[in-house]
Amino acid sequence: MRKLIRGGRVLDPASGLDDLQDVLIEGNRISAIGPGESMESKLDSSVQIIEAQGMWVLPGLIDLHTHLREPGEEYKETIFTGSQAAAAGGFTSICCMPNTKQVNDNSAVTDLILRRAAEADLVRVFPVGAISQGLKGEVLAEYAELKEAGAVAVSDDGQAVMNGLLMRRALEYAKVFDLPVISHAEDRHLAADGVMNEGAVSARLGLKEIPSAAEDIMVFRDCSLAALTDGRLHIAHVSTEGAVELIRQFKARGARVSAEATPHHFTLTDEALESFDTSLKVNPPLRSAADVRAIQNGLTDGTIDAIATDHAPHSSIEKDVEFDYAAFGMVGLETAVPLTLRLVEQGILTPLQAVSKLTSEPARIIGLDLGRLSPRLPADVTIIDPGRKVTIDVKLFRSKSRNSPFHGWEVQGKTVTVLRDGKVIFKDQ
Ligand code: DOR
Numbered sequence: 023m024r025k026l027i028r029g030g031r032v033l034d035p036a037s038g039l040d041d042l043q044d045v046l047i048e049g050n051r052i053s054a055i056g057p058g059e060s061m062e063s064k065l066d067s068s069v070q071i072i073e074a075q076g077m078w079v080l081p082g083l084i085d086l087h088t089h090l091r092e093p094g095e096e097y098k099e100t101i102f103t104g105s106q107a108a109a110a111g112g113f114t115s116i117c118c119m120p121n122t123k124q125v126n127d128n129s130a131v132t133d134l135i136l137r138r139a140a141e142a143d144l145v146r147v148f149p150v151g152a153i154s155q156g157l158k159g160e161v162l163a164e165y166a167e168l169k170e171a172g173a174v175a176v177s178d179d180g181q182a183v184m185n186g187l188l189m190r191r192a193l194e195y196a197k198v199f200d201l202p203v204i205s206h207a208e209d210r211h212l213a214a215d216g217v218m219n220e221g222a223v224s225a226r227l228g229l230k231e232i233p234s235a236a237e238d239i240m241v242f243r244d245c246s247l248a249a250l251t252d253g254r255l256h257i258a259h260v261s262t263e264g265a266v267e268l269i270r271q272f273k274a275r276g277a278r279v280s281a282e283a284t285p286h287h288f289t290l291t292d293e294a295l296e297s298f299d300t301s302l303k304v305n306p307p308l309r310s311a312a313d314v315r316a317i318q319n320g321l322t323d324g325t326i327d328a329i330a331t332d333h334a335p336h337s338s339i340e341k342d343v344e345f346d347y348a349a350f351g352m353v354g355l356e357t358a359v360p361l362t363l364r365l366v367e368q369g370i371l372t373p374l375q376a377v378s379k380l381t382s383e384p385a386r387i388i389g390l391d392l393g394r395l396s397p398r399l400p401a402d403v404t405i406i407d408p409g410r411k412v413t414i415d416v417k418l419f420r421s422k423s424r425n426s427p428f429h430g431w432e433v434q435g436k437t438v439t440v441l442r443d444g445k446v447i448f449k450d451q
């Protein structure tokens with residue numbers, strides 16, 4: 023079966039291509055990319071045409087940071103519904119965090135995730151194993167076993183590793199298997215029972231505070247340990263100006279450090295919490311305008327390599343409660359594309375830069391030969407209409423959960439068609 027994606031603006035950051043071209047797919051692979059004329063000799067009536075005039079044709083998007091809630095909290099999200107949400111958001115690959123119940127700290131859980139993902143047959147699901155057994159921060163998980171089962175990284179996301187020696191050993195042990203260690207950088211004693219960023223807004227609202235220092239200190243510790251061990255460190259969901267500056271400095275010194283920022287951290291400030299909308303309660307918390315500017319600058323200059331959603335589904339049981347008691351997290355898979363396009367509109371990122379942070383950069387960080395458009399590679403392709411105006415409506419989400427503060431936002435950019443392995447896994451009606 024052959025498919026031709028015709029007449030779109032093909033953006034492939036890995037090769038620097040940004041041009042009106044056609045993409046020919048044969049079976050599950052890309053077979054050619056080039057100007058329309060170059061395709062004519064290859065066409066016959068059996069080729070299925072996908073018209074893409076006015077659209078952007080991109081490598082399938084890759085999310086480094088998704089919380090699927092299976093096994094254990096299937097009422098929030100399953101591997102199937104999370105995969106549907108991912109595809110609808112333009113993603114063809116997602117990395118799922120291990121803080122499920124069972125924790126993904128062993129091959130049985132990794133196997134289960136991969137089996138369920140194969141049954142769903144939508145996006146590629148790459149499991150992230152735990153740094154420590156049970157995310158308890160006491161004993162390392164078995165990375166050989168996790169890697170063998172298919173884990174692409176290790177993280178105790180949701181729970182910071184408070185023991186510096188354990189983190190050092192994690193970087194050393196993961197290095198043996200060339201696995202990145204993803205740090206949820208938070209000093210839990212400093213964060214204590216805080217629910218929002220510490221600053222003028224928290225003083226006004228009277229909510230308990232999480233200082234920026236809780237993140238900065240741990241970013242410094244983990245970057246120092248990466249430099250010490252020459253291990254591969256990836257900082258998840260960067261939210262502070264201090265963290266951006268530290269990552270910049272350690273990268274300049276040659277430490278093997280990468281970083282991601284979420285759409286909510288580069289879009290919203292803590293001022294939004296005046297509404298007391300619990301879907302704005304995330305960890306790390308939404309920060310000040312200066313922090314948001316620093317994250318945007320970090321994205322522009324490459325200090326922050328990738329954009330990742332931290333898609334964290336929760337049900338109304340966890341969210342329709344007082345702010346202090348609500349769970350941390352918001353869903354993000356189905357809003358990442360339009361929120362990223364706002365950065366392009368504001369001149370913060372070029373189109374190629376924006377696409378790189380959702381494709382080639384996450385692929386590089388996790389070590390996948392995906393995230394670029396090239397003959398012989400799997401035909402993972404995302405087609406978006408960058409100009410389409412959309413009002414975000416949580417009722418239309420494929421995700422089981424609705425905890426998004428972007429409900430009602432008028433944005434631009436809509437995922438139109440998504441192919442994984444040449445198969446259409448999402449089509450806008
Ligand atoms: O807001 C968050 N939600 N931050 C995390 O680190 C964990 C996540 C979750 O699992 O709900």
Ligand code: ZN
Pocket residue numbers: 179180206258259305306
């Ligand atoms: Zn986290």
